[in-house]
Amino acid sequence: MDVPGILTRSVDDAVVILNALAGHDPKDSTTVFEPFKPCALPDVASIKGLKIGIPQEYHAPGLSSDMKDSWQHVADIVENAGATVKRVSLPHTALSIVCYHVLCACEVASNMARYDGLEYGHRAKDESSTESLYAASRHEAFNNVVRGRILAGNYFLLKQNYDRYYVQAQRVRRLISQDFWNTFRSGIDILLTPTVLGDAPSYRWFSKADNRTRTQEQDVFTQPANMAGIPAISLPVALSSNGLPLGLQLLGQPFKEQQLLTAAKAIEQLVNFRALDFDKLLYCD
Amino acid sequence: MVVRLFMRQFQHNLIRQLKRYSKRAALKGERLESQWETVIGLEIHAQISAKSKLFSGSGTTFASPINSMVSFFDASLPGTLPVLNRRCVEAGILTALALQCRLNLVSMFDRKHYFYADLPAGYQITQQRCPLAKDGHVEYLAPDEVHRKLVLKRARLTQLQLEQDSGKSLHDVEMSHSLIDLNRAGIGLMEIITEPEFCSAVEAASFVRELQLILQVIGVCDGKMEEGSLRVDASVSVRRPSEPLGIRSEIKNLNSIRHLMRSIEFETLRQISILESGGQVLNETRAYDVETGETVSMRDKERLHDYRFMAEPNLPPLRLYTNDTVPNGVPSDQIINVDELRAMLPELPNAKRERLKKQYGLSVEHSNVFVNEPTLLECFEKIVANQNLQNVKIASNICINEVLAAVNKKNIAFSASNLSAESVGELVELVQDEVISLLTLRKILEVLLQDSSKLPKQVIEERGWHQVSNETALENICCQVIAANPKVVDDYRDGKTKVFNYLIGEVQKKLSGQSNVKAVVRIMKQKLDT
Numbered sequence: 001m002d003v004p005g006i007l008t009r010s011v012d013d014a015v016v017i018l019n020a021l022a023g024h025d026p027k028d029s030t031t032v033f034e035p036f037k038p039c040a041l042p043d044v045a046s047i048k049g050l051k052i053g054i055p056q057e058y059h060a061p062g063l064s065s066d067m068k069d070s071w072q073h074v075a076d077i078v079e080n081a082g083a084t085v086k087r088v089s090l091p092h093t094a095l096s097i098v099c100y101h102v103l104c105a106c107e108v109a110s111n112m113a114r115y116d117g118l119e120y121g122h123r124a125k126d127e128s129s130t131e132s133l134y135a136a137s138r139h140e141a142f143n144n145v146v147r148g149r150i151l152a153g154n155y156f157l158l159k160q161n162y163d164r165y166y167v168q169a170q171r172v173r174r175l176i177s178q179d180f181w182n183t184f185r186s187g188i189d190i191l192l193t194p195t196v197l198g199d200a201p202s203y204r205w206f207s208k209a210d211n212r213t214r215t216q217e218q219d220v221f222t223q224p225a226n227m228a229g230i231p232a233i234s235l236p237v238a239l240s241s242n243g244l245p246l247g248l249q250l251l252g253q254p255f256k257e258q259q260l261l262t263a264a265k266a267i268e269q270l271v272n273f274r275a276l277d278f279d280k281l282l283y284c285d
Numbered sequence: 286m287v288v289r290l291f292m293r294q295f296q297h298n299l300i301r302q303l304k305r306y307s308k309r310a311a312l313k314g315e316r317l318e319s320q321w322e323t324v325i326g327l328e329i330h331a332q333i334s335a336k337s338k339l340f341s342g343s344g345t346t347f348a349s350p351i352n353s354m355v356s357f358f359d360a361s362l363p364g365t366l367p368v369l370n371r372r373c374v375e376a377g378i379l380t381a382l383a384l385q386c387r388l389n390l391v392s393m394f395d396r397k398h399y400f401y402a403d404l405p406a407g408y409q410i411t412q413q414r415c416p417l418a419k420d421g422h423v424e425y426l427a428p429d430e431v432h433r434k435l436v437l438k439r440a441r442l443t444q445l446q447l448e449q450d451s452g453k454s455l456h457d458v459e460m461s462h463s464l465i466d467l468n469r470a471g472i473g474l475m476e477i478i479t480e481p482e483f484c485s486a487v488e489a490a491s492f493v494r495e496l497q498l499i500l501q502v503i504g505v506c507d508g509k510m511e512e513g514s515l516r517v518d519a520s521v522s523v524r525r526p527s528e529p530l531g532i533r534s535e536i537k538n539l540n541s542i543r544h545l546m547r548s549i550e551f552e553t554l555r556q557i558s559i560l561e562s563g564g565q566v567l568n569e570t571r572a573y574d575v576e577t578g579e580t581v582s583m584r585d586k587e588r589l590h591d592y593r594f595m596a597e598p599n600l601p602p603l604r605l606y607t608n609d610t611v612p613n614g615v616p617s618d619q620i621i622n623v624d625e626l627r628a629m630l631p632e633l634p635n636a637k638r639e640r641l642k643k644q645y646g647l648s649v650e651h652s653n654v655f656v657n658e659p660t661l662l663e664c665f666e667k668i669v670a671n672q673n674l675q676n677v678k679i680a681s682n683i684c685i686n687e688v689l690a691a692v693n694k695k696n697i698a699f700s701a702s703n704l705s706a707e708s709v710g711e712l713v714e715l716v717q718d719e720v721i722s723l724l725t726l727r728k729i730l731e732v733l734l735q736d737s738s739k740l741p742k743q744v745i746e747e748r749g750w751h752q753v754s755n756e757t758a759l760e761n762i763c764c765q766v767i768a769a770n771p772k773v774v775d776d777y778r779d780g781k782t783k784v785f786n787y788l789i790g791e792v793q794k795k796l797s798g799q800s801n802v803k804a805v806v807r808i809m810k811q812k813l814d815t
Contacts, residue, residue, distance in 0.1 A: 002598075029600050033619065085794050110396055110595055112408025114361040118465070130402055130463065157398070157593035166595065 001100075001107055001226050009275065011265040014233065015039045018257060039258045045265035048082030052263075053188035057093035060220055066196030066240040071194055074237055074248055077270050078192070088188055090179040093224065095172050096123050097216055102156055102169040109153025112146065145211045160250040177228040190263050191251040193221050195234040199244035221249060231257050233264045237271045245273075305503040321523050323553045325489050326481030328518040329496060330474050332450065333376045339473035340367035340410065347512055348657050354468040363404035366599045374603065376505035377417045377447050378626050380475055383503050383633055386421030386445055388623060390605045394411075394447075394597040399590060402465050403452035411476075413594050416446035417603070424635045425495035426653055427488050435649050440492045443478040450474045469513075475505070481520060481530075486549035490542050493517055495601070498634045498657065510540045517545055521552045523560065531556070532566040536573055536580055548573040552580050595809060645669065645677045654685050660700040661689060667706040668713055680713045687712075687723070691730045695750055703737035711741040721745065721752045724798035754801040756808070759792075767779035768789045777813060785809070 004021070008014045023036035043140035054075060059068075079085045080142030117137035124136030142150070156165035183191070196218055206214055231252045235244040250267070252260030326437040334605055337343060341358040358365035381388050393415040396408040421442035426435040452470035456463050477496070483489040497508035497515060508515050517540075522533035536552060539545045556566050606612070608624045632640070634656045641652040641662075655662040665684045669677055688709055692702045712729065715721045721729070729744050745751060753759060766788055776784050792805050 029367055029368055030366075030598075033616075093812060106595060107396060107598065109593075110398065110408060113398055113400070114363070116400070116402075116407065119360045119405055120362065127462070131400070134400055154593060157595055159591050159593075162594070205486075 001104055002111060003226075011233070011235065011261055011268050012041065014264075015041055015261055019263075022257075026204050034123075035127040037258075039261055041262055041265050043256075045262050045269060046082070047078050047263055047270070049085045050078075050259075050263055051187055051189045052078055052083050052085045052086035053191045054085060055088055055090045055093065055183075055191055055193060057090055058193045058221060060197070062197045062217060062250075063194065064121070064240070067194045067196075067198050067246055070238045070246045071192070071248060074267060074271065075192060078267065081266070081270060085192075086188065088183050088186075088191070090176075090183065090224075092172065092175045092179050093220075094177050096224045096227055097220050099169045099172040100219065100227060101152075101212075101216065102165050103173065103227075105149045105153035106166055107153070108146070108149040109157060112142070112150055115141065117141070148212065150162055173227050176224055180224075180228045180230055189253070190260060193249045193251065195221060195247035195249040199240035199242055199246055203206065225251055230254055231260050235258060235264055235268055236273045236275070237267070238273065289590075315463070320525065321553075321557050322526050323484060323486075323549075324481050324522045324524065325483035325549060326520040326533075327479045327483070327489060327493070328520075329479075329493065330450075330516045330518075331380075332514045333373050333473035333475060333478065333501055334504065334506055334514075335370060335372045335376065335473055337370055337372075338471040339370050339373050339447065341365075341471055343471065345472050347514075349468055351466045352468060354471070357404070359467055359471045361407075367410060367597070369526075369600065370473060370605065371618075372418075373447060374621055375626055377475055378605065378621070378623060379503050379630060380477075380505050381418035381421065381445050382623075382627050382630060383499050384421040384423055384442060384445065384477070385637070386416075386418035386442060388418045388605060389415055390607075390623075391415070392417045392446075392603045392605075394600045394603070395469045396595045396597050398593040398595070401451070401454075402463055403454045403467070403470065405452070405467065405470060406749075409449050409451065410597055410600075411448035412446035414596075416444045418445040419443070421445065423492065423495060423499070425492050426638075426649070427491035430485070430487075432595045435653060438488065438491075441480040441482060443480055446476050448474050448476055465601070470619060481522075482535075486546040486553070489519060489549060493542055493545060494567050495634065500630060502634060510542065513540060514648065516540055519545060519549055519552075521549055521556065522566070523556045525552060531560070533570050534566065534571050534580075536571050537583070539573055544573050544575065547578055548580050555580065568775075620657065633639065645681065646741055647681055651681050651685055654689065655681075658689065658699055659700075661685075664699075664704075664706045664709055668710040671706075671710060676717065679717050683713050683716060683726070684709065687730065691727070691734065695734060702734060704733060705737070708733055708737070708740055715741060715745075718802065719752065719754065719801055721750065722798060722800065722802055724793070725750050725752060728798070750799055752799050752801050753796050754804055756804070757810050759800065759804055760812075762792050762795050763805065763812050766795070766809075767812060783811075788813075 006017045006021070008017060019038040022038075023031070024033050024218050025031045052075070054071075075085050114140060115121055117132050122137055122141035124133060124140050126132045126136040139147070155161060180191075197220075222232070222234070231250055231254070233252075234247045234249045237248050238246050240246050247265075249259060250264050252263075308666040327655055331337070332345075335345060336361065338345060338356075341356040343354045343356040343359055345354065356365075358367065378388065383447075392412055394410055395413045397411050397413065400407055423440045423442070424437055425440065427438050428434065429436040450469050450472040452465055452467040454463050454465050471567050483492065493515075497510070500506040500515070501508045507515055510516070516538055519536045519539060520533045521536065522531040524531040534552065534556070536548045539548060552571070559566055562718055563674070567582075570583045573579075574581050605621050605623050608622065611622060637656050638652040641647050641655055642649070647655070655665060665680060668680050668684075688704065689699060692699050692704075695702075710720075712726055716723065716726060725745075728748075728750065729741050732744050732748075733739065733741070739747075770788065770791065773784050773787060777788070788809055789802070789805055792809065793800055793802075
């Protein structure tokens, strides 16, 4: 789950970065050995013939009406452009966020154990003992969100809790993964879902609840891809009634980035979302 | 504080009493320890001889300048990931095969979390759930307590796993700071765990010696305990026979066989003294204090540790293949074939002992010595091959009882002595043909050890150390000795046969030890009995 993400202004740019990153890395033991064939997208991408799935469980509580409308709108557009659109079910979707929270906290607790201020990073002044130095450095330099995740993760990893939380979450993870496998095996090529519940919330609204509650609400659609280990891309498709961008997500099959990115480019071209042209704005009189 | 001191003194006195009691009991033919059984289990950490560390490319040279063998990964810099060292895996497999273990063709890596300054990542990568190998056993020689002979014993193993070594820390209490050297952090270790089935310190030590030898022979570990290449933790408990296992304490980081033995012996007596006085043994970690010869509690490690074991997410399962299961189309540098490695195993020490016994008719003790002294064995085998020896025993006796004894006295290894097979072979020949006596042989060895450029025959020539075998000359000397010692002769004729050796000794003295003893004995007997 501790993986890099690519953020660009167009699907073509995302392809450029992906081609530079993908493939076997001898210093990363989790990368596959098969040689990576760089993606090459046509100038005009077509969605004709693709089977697009709409997972019914993604009609989640809190989904804004703007987002619902955009989702429907794009589904119609792609159908008109020659794709087959079909309702599908990913029955374990609701469990995904909880599963993610357990595993994410465990990984954070473990991966952050190296921040002791000895080799690098912030080192506190309290040197009365190694333990107090560690405790002070980590308390001072981690904010409450990180500390909360570390404490939760360490709790889940305790011997008496490991089976009930960590192992159980891994079992649920397999179920989530299987949902996608089954869907793809039944003939669906790509899934189309919202990226988040609506447009970007205001900081004031966001800080009314604690971080964990908010991430539980907001991450529902995006972390299943991490749980299942499949490629996904989010792109802006319309403006909300507040004038802020709305994004939709496409989920693809493992190792079929070419197909996923072609579909993304096709949709990009079909919706013709008016991206801000900063250069024009900066240099126009 | 006062109570603790008092308890310590009380225990001291009790232990001293027990030792005295034990000595007295031993003299009476019974042993204190027969009222108590000791149960010992061992955890051995063997550093893998490899050019780089288990998960990173840093070097592993012993005694390198401080913090000079530390890669970004070893220092736990964010963004670094582990990459498994193939040579370390092969070493683990060779060891598992040599120790008769069952290999897990799929094994996993885990993180073991704890905070300590010599563990930069805050966790150690190890194999807890599914280690490289399970079970296994080692046959080793240990002195039988009753008959004082070497007997073959079998130690059962629980498992073998690969894991990272930690760095080293030095605590400067005065300045109240700690100094950390990460050179050792991340070096590959094999942890070998035995069943708790050793009954005495001597048994445990004999086993460790055998394991050390095996690891050296297969080339996976140099076994130098004094350099930290091999470390042993001993779990010790006592109980009355046929009672359930007692509470055990763990003695950590023993780095010599002598310390292993002494610490187990002390710990056994300490626990017996506690139990005999009605107390309870604490389940704790202890260290061995070399100065006092006692084990001491490591108070700060006493707290119960939950290591929060977690699967290592950055390493896929380790898969091993056999000739039957090697997949097609995968590059060979990604495949580890167990059958290929098995074919590379050299002759193991116990097999060698058996072979030497069969091939040369050697005793258990002698074959054991040769297995522990490979260069001496080489020398011995050359001699036996090159010469027409009627009696192989002469060669092995001379190699072990004379040559090895001589170099041991001088505190050097046989390989460092520059004694050649030719030299030793000549000595064997000379003794066999009764040209020199053993006393002369020892004198020649002294010379050769100073100056190895000469050969024995040369030395004899130069120093005139020929053995006197001339019958007439010997007869004359015998007559002289008989004449000079009338009282002794009378004693002998009266039946005190022991004084015979004194007379022989006198002959030897007159000939500066260069007499053919067999002939002298024959002649002297003849003269005395007439």
